[in-house]
Amino acid sequence: GENVEQHPSTLSVQEGDSAVIKCTYSDSASNYFPWYKQELGKGPQLIIDIRSNVGEKKDQRIAVTLNKTAKHFSLHITETQPEDSAVYFCADNAGGTSYGKLTFGQGTILTVHP
């Protein structure tokens, strides 16, 4: 089955620094790559997503890049703030089917120190 590897598992940065989280996937048919933020005791919340026909997407301080040849995609957060502290998950829609079955990475615990 599909496998999504996410690194690093923990990331600690100073407020104002940038943070980068990377994921690799195995299924070349995957065509949708969302990123979710999960705060303690809450469900995952979509923060940005990218589809396979686009190489980069940006939304204010958050950007995602996709390299289909290498089968990896990355989340970039600039000017980090303490409220960015959370667990971040990458995912892909294994097989690129119309069902939206997501395979998730293992998660990255991001800590932003004031």
Place this chain on the structure above:
Amino acid sequence: NAGVTQTPKFRILKIGQSMTLQCTQDMNHNYMYWYRQDPGMGLKLIYYSVGAGITDKGEVPNGYNVSRSTTEDFPLRLELAAPSQTSVYFCASSYLGGNQPQHFGDGTRLSIL
């Protein structure tokens, strides 16, 4: 707008008991999903539904059952609870599935002792 609502938020079960985790959405989404999240891990798909009356297995369906009689509701049933089913369960919905965003509830934390 409530979005995706899950009940209960917490539950403790004894081995062998059964229960139903409730999930309802008010966004008129066709696609609904059940995931489980074990400590320190990502989410794994249990079951999904592409519309009322249509369900299918995900990656980890053993020990679970689902039904989808209405667009709004997608309950998950545990028939014979086992310690391995101790987890946090998340329900999600999406309008079109495929490469469309999924909206998650806040989860049900289930412990089986």
